Amino acid sequence: MRRVLAAPDQLDRAFHALADPHRRSIVGRLSRGPASVSELAAPLAISLPAVLQHIDVLHRSGLVRSEKAGRVRTCRLEPAQLHSVEQWIAQHRATWEQRLDRLGGVLDSTYGGAAE
Amino acid sequence: MRRVLAAPDQLDRAFHALADPHRRSIVGRLSRGPASVSELAAPLAISLPAVLQHIDVLHRSGLVRSEKAGRVRTCRLEPAQLHSVEQWIAQHRATWEQRLDRLGGVLDSTYGGAAE
Numbered sequence: 325m326r327r328v329l330a331a332p333d334q335l336d337r338a339f340h341a342l343a344d345p346h347r348r349s350i351v352g353r354l355s356r357g358p359a360s361v362s363e364l365a366a367p368l369a370i371s372l373p374a375v376l377q378h379i380d381v382l383h384r385s386g387l388v389r390s391e392k393a394g395r396v397r398t399c400r401l402e403p404a405q406l407h408s409v410e411q412w413i414a415q416h417r418a419t420w421e422q423r424l425d426r427l428g429g430v431l432d433s434t435y436g437g438a439a440e
Numbered sequence: 441m442r443r444v445l446a447a448p449d450q451l452d453r454a455f456h457a458l459a460d461p462h463r464r465s466i467v468g469r470l471s472r473g474p475a476s477v478s479e480l481a482a483p484l485a486i487s488l489p490a491v492l493q494h495i496d497v498l499h500r501s502g503l504v505r506s507e508k509a510g511r512v513r514t515c516r517l518e519p520a521q522l523h524s525v526e527q528w529i530a531q532h533r534a535t536w537e538q539r540l541d542r543l544g545g546v547l548d549s550t551y552g553g554a555a556e
Contacts, residue, residue, distance in 0.1 A: 332461040343455035345448040348528070355532040357539055401536055410529040412464070416471040417522050423473055 334386060338409045341385035346370060347378045354388060354401040361390075361397050450502060454525045457501035462486060463494045470504060470517040477506075477513050 341347055350364050365375040379399060382388040386405040390397050457463055466480050481491040495515060498504040502521040506513050 332464070335464065336459050336461060339455050339459035342529075343452050343459055345452060348448070348451065351532055352535075355535040355539075401532075403533060403536055406529060406533050406536075410526060410533060413458075413522060413526040413529070416467055416517075417519060417526060419471040420517055420519055420522075423471075 334405070335409065335412060337385040338387055338405055341382050341387055342409070344378065344381075346375075347382055350375075350378060350382060350399075351387060351401065351406075354399060358398050358400045361399065364399060450521070451525065451528060453501040454503055454521055457497050457503055458525070460494065460497075462491075463498055466491075466494060466498060466515075467503060467517065467522075470515060474514050474516045477515065480515060 342351070346368055349368060353359055353364055353367070361372075361375065361379065364379065365372055368375060379388065379390070382399075383390065387402055388399050389402050390399040392398075458467070462484055465484060469475055469480055469483075477488075477491065477495065480495065481488055484491060495504065495506070498515075499506065503518055504515050505518050506515040508514075
């Protein structure tokens with residue numbers, strides 16, 4: 325019996341893509357608008373092939389898409405995937421908080437609000 | 441020149457920890473309340489040593505803490521770290537959405553609302 329959440333592979337890839345500071349830096353740049361590969365590479369102290377590898381990981385994760393016009397490849401953020409990741413976290417944090425609220429309610433009704 | 445975001449190691453570890461469906465399943469279970477290692481292992485079709493390794497990764501990521509009483513180790517979610525991850529994503533999605541809003545405003549003022 326194996327219980328995994330919906331579309332685990334997609335979430336695996338998205339979380340994995342975000343587990344690297346250079347890739348998060350690229351996502352950060354793209355959140356401010358589309359950028360060419362050389363614009364993405366400029367602030368990073370790593371080789372161009374390394375940048376291309378990071379972009380490839382982001383691409384396969386669904387967080388970024390890109391299109392080539394002539395010799396320039398322009399990358400864009402794909403917000404739907406960022407939203408899926410955010411939703412997964414928000415959902416589990418909400419479950420945890422609701423549990424705390426219920427616990428608080430039980431303490432209030434048991435100790436008449438005197439609980440810390 | 442290396443530009444990385446605040447506490448990148450912590451975020452690296454947290455995103456890495458969430459990039460596995462078994463570890464997300466453990467976080468999902470803990471969002472409903474503390475659980476012993478054997479309770480966490482029960483729904484997973486993997487060996488106990490594998491479960492312990494996953495718990496160790498979650499522990500080092502700061503997402504989960506645990507304490508031992510007698511022979512029972514009880515794990516709990518550490519919501520502050522889950523919140524940091526959520527905030528990182530929310531912040532970048534917000535930047536992206538604000539950019540879209542500005543773009544919409546420019547289109548409206550240029551084309552008098554006729555833009556698609």
